[in-house]
Amino acid sequence: xxxxxxxxxxxxxxRDAIVAGxxxxxxxxxxxxxxxxxxxxETDGLAAYRQVPLAVALPETTAQVAAVMQxxxxxGVPVVPRGAGTSLSGGALPMADSVxxxxxxxxxxxxxxxxxxxxxxxxxxxxIAITQAVQGKGFxxxxxxxxxxxxxxxxxxSMNAGGAHxxxxxxxxxxxxxxxxxxxxxxVVEIGGCHFDAAGYDWLGLLTGSEGQLAIVTEVxxxxxxxPEGARAMLVAFRSNEVAGACVAxxxxxxxxxxxxxxxxRPAIHACEAFAHAGYPLDxxxxxIIEVEGxxxxxxxxxxxxxxxxxxxxxxxLRVSACAEESAAIWKGRKGAFGxxxxxxxxxxxxxxxxxxxxxxxVLHRIGEMGAETGLQVANIFxxxxxxxxxxxxxxxxxxxxxxxxxxxxxxxxxxxxxxxGCLTGEHGVGMEKRDLMGVQFTAVELDQQRRIKSAFDPGxxxxxxxxFPLPAAPA
Amino acid sequence: MxxxxxxxxxxxxxxxxxxxxxxxxxxxxxxxxxxxxxxxRGMLRxxxxxxxxxxxxxxxxxxxxxxxxxxxxRAGTTVADLTAAVxxxxxxxxxxxPDFSAxxxxxxxxxxxxxxxxxxxxxxxxxxGALRDHVLGVRAVNxxxxxxxSGGRVLKNVTGLDLCKLLTGSHGTLAVLTEITLKxxxxxxxxxxxxxxxxxxxxxxxxxxxxxxxxxxxxxAAYVPADLAxxxxxxxxxxxxxxxxxxxxFVSYRSERLRADLSSFGPADLLDDAATLAAWAAIRDxxxxxxxPGAIWRVSVRPSAGPRVAAVLERMFGARWxxxxxxxxxxxxxxxxxxxxEAVCAAxxxxxxxxxLLRAPEALRAAVEVIPPEAKTLAxxxxxxxxxxxxxxxxxxxxxxxxx
Numbered sequence: 115x116x117x118x119x120x121x122x123x124x125x126x127x128x129r130d131a132i133v134a135g136x137x138x139x140x141x142x143x144x145x146x147x148x149x150x151x152x153x154x155x156e157t158d159g160l161a162a163y164r165q166v167p168l169a170v171a172l173p174e175t176t177a178q179v180a181a182v183m184q185x186x187x188x189x190g191v192p193v194v195p196r197g198a199g200t201s202l203s204g205g206a207l208p209m210a211d212s213v214x215x216x217x218x219x220x221x222x223x224x225x226x227x228x229x230x231x232x233x234x235x236x237x238x239x240x241x242i243a244i245t246q247a248v249q250g251k252g253f254x255x256x257x258x259x260x261x262x263x264x265x266x267x268x269x270x271x272s273m274n275a276g277g278a279h280x281x282x283x284x285x286x287x288x289x290x291x292x293x294x295x296x297x298x299x300x301x302v303v304e305i306g307g308c309h310f311d312a313a314g315y316d317w318l319g320l321l322t323g324s325e326g327q328l329a330i331v332t333e334v335x336x337x338x339x340x341x342p343e344g345a346r347a348m349l350v351a352f353r354s355n356e357v358a359g360a361c362v363a364x365x366x367x368x369x370x371x372x373x374x375x376x377x378x379x380r381p382a383i384h385a386c387e388a389f390a391h392a393g394y395p396l397d398x399x400x401x402x403i404i405e406v407e408g409x410x411x412x413x414x415x416x417x418x419x420x421x422x423x424x425x426x427x428x429x430x431x432l433r434v435s436a437c438a439e440e441s442a443a444i445w446k447g448r449k450g451a452f453g454x455x456x457x458x459x460x461x462x463x464x465x466x467x468x469x470x471x472x473x474x475x476x477v478l479h480r481i482g483e484m485g486a487e488t489g490l491q492v493a494n495i496f497x498x499x500x501x502x503x504x505x506x507x508x509x510x511x512x513x514x515x516x517x518x519x520x521x522x523x524x525x526x527x528x529x530x531x532x533x534x535x536g537c538l539t540g541e542h543g544v545g546m547e548k549r550d551l552m553g554v555q556f557t558a559v560e561l562d563q564q565r566r567i568k569s570a571f572d573p574g575x576x577x578x579x580x581x582x583f584p585l586p587a588a589p590a
Numbered sequence: 591m592x593x594x595x596x597x598x599x600x601x602x603x604x605x606x607x608x609x610x611x612x613x614x615x616x617x618x619x620x621x622x623x624x625x626x627x628x629x630x631r632g633m634l635r636x637x638x639x640x641x642x643x644x645x646x647x648x649x650x651x652x653x654x655x656x657x658x659x660x661x662x663x664r665a666g667t668t669v670a671d672l673t674a675a676v677x678x679x680x681x682x683x684x685x686x687x688p689d690f691s692a693x694x695x696x697x698x699x700x701x702x703x704x705x706x707x708x709x710x711x712x713x714x715x716x717x718x719g720a721l722r723d724h725v726l727g728v729r730a731v732n733x734x735x736x737x738x739x740s741g742g743r744v745l746k747n748v749t750g751l752d753l754c755k756l757l758t759g760s761h762g763t764l765a766v767l768t769e770i771t772l773k774x775x776x777x778x779x780x781x782x783x784x785x786x787x788x789x790x791x792x793x794x795x796x797x798x799x800x801x802x803x804x805x806x807x808x809x810x811a812a813y814v815p816a817d818l819a820x821x822x823x824x825x826x827x828x829x830x831x832x833x834x835x836x837x838x839x840f841v842s843y844r845s846e847r848l849r850a851d852l853s854s855f856g857p858a859d860l861l862d863d864a865a866t867l868a869a870w871a872a873i874r875d876x877x878x879x880x881x882x883p884g885a886i887w888r889v890s891v892r893p894s895a896g897p898r899v900a901a902v903l904e905r906m907f908g909a910r911w912x913x914x915x916x917x918x919x920x921x922x923x924x925x926x927x928x929x930x931x932e933a934v935c936a937a938x939x940x941x942x943x944x945x946x947l948l949r950a951p952e953a954l955r956a957a958v959e960v961i962p963p964e965a966k967t968l969a970x971x972x973x974x975x976x977x978x979x980x981x982x983x984x985x986x987x988x989x990x991x992x993x994x
Contacts, residue, residue: 229799230892230918252805274748285746287755288723301967308892309918311709311720311759312944313961314990315972319722319755323748343805367657369680369776412840468744471658500745501658540746548749555749559736563978564751570974582750 184300197269203545237268274323276541389454459508467531613735626701665703686712709759733980891943
């Protein structure tokens with residue numbers, strides 16, 4: 115288990131007064147302090163880590179968020195911001211001495227303007243709700259993390275969420291125009307707006323992906339895009355990871371940027387097929403799902419070019435969908451992948467390293483060896499076009515040794531990613547999970563530079579403590 | 591003019607040399623004018639510094655992997671050299687970096703470091719993002735002479751605070767960029783431009799919004815009024831322009847579909863590949879305003895507000911102007927006076943937007959707010975962030991705002 119800062123005893127001692135203070139600022143049902151009702155907030159999407167918070171505050175407006183932050187700042191109480199609690203890196207994991215600031219009640223869409231191609235929404239609006247609000251006019255909000263039914267835009271901004279289509283449409287940071295923020299002192303700050311590229315420092319870029327370390331996001335102005343005429347997928351199976359990796363490289367080099375380019379290795383193919391019965395070839399070592407967009411004729415042309423390219427890599431099978439239903443069937447296994455792995459193994463860690471795409475085959479080979487050495491099964495599912503790996507490490511949570519080995523293997527895989535020229539995390543964030551690996555990617559000087567920026571926003575280090583930055587002197 | 595010209599500029603040949611120069615300046619508490627080749631010195635506020643530090647000597651591509659869409663180059667590499675390097679592999683620098691040499695009266699070749707420090711993005715910004723959206727990694731030297739890296743050479747990366755974004759567009763006031771990694775994309779097989787003639791600015795922007803809100807992947811959208819049309823190749827009279835870039839067969843199909851979808855705005859002419867390249871290069875570099883005397887501003891607003899900003903400034907001081915980014919980027923020329931500048935600021939503020947005084951005599955640039963001031967809370971954070979990089983405030987002091 116990862117080390118946390120020791121709780122501030124003075125804060126724990128003032129628990130009742132802090133709860134009473136929150137109750138004076140918020141509606142009666144917006145403060146949770148009863149032990150049983152705190153339990154749902156003890157963890158997030160990384161369920162291996164649990165900690166019941168001091169209290170939970172559920173404000174409904176930016177003004178209430180500001181009032182709560184002013185109060186907690188005055189009282190010296192740490193704050194853990196939380197959207198839907200879907201973080202896979204422990205980004206919303208509470209601390210014993212912290213108040214969880216839940217933004218889910220800020221759930222209104224404030225403005226939609228398809229002529230100016232933007233929407234202004236509160237932080238607790240779900241990712242999918244933005245697209246649902248505009249799809250009748252043919253528009254969508256592009257980043258589509260796999261938790262998009264549940265995850266909220268405020269959390270998407272804080273973690274710079276990605277998705278399966280970022281090769282074409284970018285991640286969260288590329289699809290924002292403005293933010294409304296509340297500082298640790300409880301001041302409301304607006305950055306950006308309804309326009310591109312505010313002159314001055316790029317606060318929008320700095321805040322996006324800052325994992326709740328710098329400020330609380332309460333409102334977000336997003337770019338809307340018009341959907342393409344249509345999309346279609348193809349499924350290609352290969353006899354080895356090496357060959358599939360080479361095929362990915364030749365697709366990108368050909369000048370075609372598919373809107374999605376997903377890769378599954380043999381363990382992932384088997385898990386998904388057993389779960390979803392999508393018709394995946396079980397004799398394949400590696401599978402690519404390739405999706406293209408455009409008119410039906412354009413789709414035909416691109417899929418034709420891609421078939422030619424794939425044929426040069428001697429696929430063991432190749433299936434091009436003829437219609438939306440067949441595309442959905444191809445995607446069915448991939449979209450159910452996490453559930454599928456969950457059926458084989460009740461517990462798994464979903465990693466999120468990134469590597470240069472030229473290193474796909476040898477990194478996968480090494481991950482396989484490392485899994486065998488540790489006695490744990492690893493299934494690999496990832497966004498191949500941008501090298502974002504999601505190794506799923508299966509373990510047994512009832513066996514502490516199994517969990518320790520899984521954590522260790524995860525750390526070794528991420529270290530391998532950095533050594534291969536990549537990074538620790540492509541879309542899940544550092545959070546609690548990867549905090550102690552930051553020294554693998556950054557020098558002490560670089561980490562100190564980032565810490566000084568954190569201090570410029572949050573001098574007392576009250577925002578989302580114990581995460582992202584390795585602890586200065588970890589207590590034993 | 592700053593005293594930097596009087597002494598020999600520091601022009602190290604590598605990052606270690608940049609770090610040594612900054613460290614010495616830090617120890618001496620001596621401000622530095624930081625630049626690449628200095629092609630954009632006419633922008634923003636003049637810097638008061640005893641020495642000049644140029645990254646122009648740090649040249650060369652250090653990594654180019656077309657099949658991974660990544661390109662790394664040292665800060666002093668010229669934009670022209672980079673453009674040629676990616677073109678040779680059938681790729682492009684997505685942000686379509688503009689060249690303001692004519693506008694600013696500079697003959698120095700713009701560098702990658704300078705373009706990134708200024709976050710300069712061309713017409714493709716409206717569809718494919720700003721230059722900052724394509725910066726995957728940076729190496730830089732902070733104000734104490736330390737080398738820092740952020741991001742890397744992979745396409746997705748959320749590890750730690752995103753200093754790539756913060757340093758892009760910071761005009762050398764936080765750190766000296768020494769190397770930059772960009773995401774690059776395949777260049778289109780073919781280009782074409784639909785030209786809708788004779789629309790007034792409001793109708794014109796409505797047509798641009800309709801085009802950008804179509805499924806056809808429009809990559810640029812601009813409006814040029816009648817008085818400047820002759821300065822854009824292929825135009826005569828007021829015109830709304832919509833660019834398509836894609837595989838050749840896609841461009842043929844999509845231009846016909848768009849022409850039909852936009853028929854309520856009138857008939858559309860088509861510019862071919864070569865004419866498209868020429869027209870959009872002119873728009874990218876603000877060529878229609880390069881010959882104007884006086885000051886040049888860039889105002890960024892929500893697209894539907896662009897025509898009103900233009901109309902107000904035309905009435906107030908006879909502004910010459912055109913619109914890019916679907917109407918959201920208002921290019922303005924007018925008299926280099928504090929009164930005209932205040933009118934631009936007021937119009938931008940009223941539209942909820944932002945401004946940059948891009949060109950003016952030094953006296954005006956030193957006297958006015960060349961970019962919008964920040965609200966009190968944010969300004970205090972900005973001062974602390976500046977100090978977190980550059981505690982003695984030696985890097986380009988006063989470049990963006992007075993006293994910073």
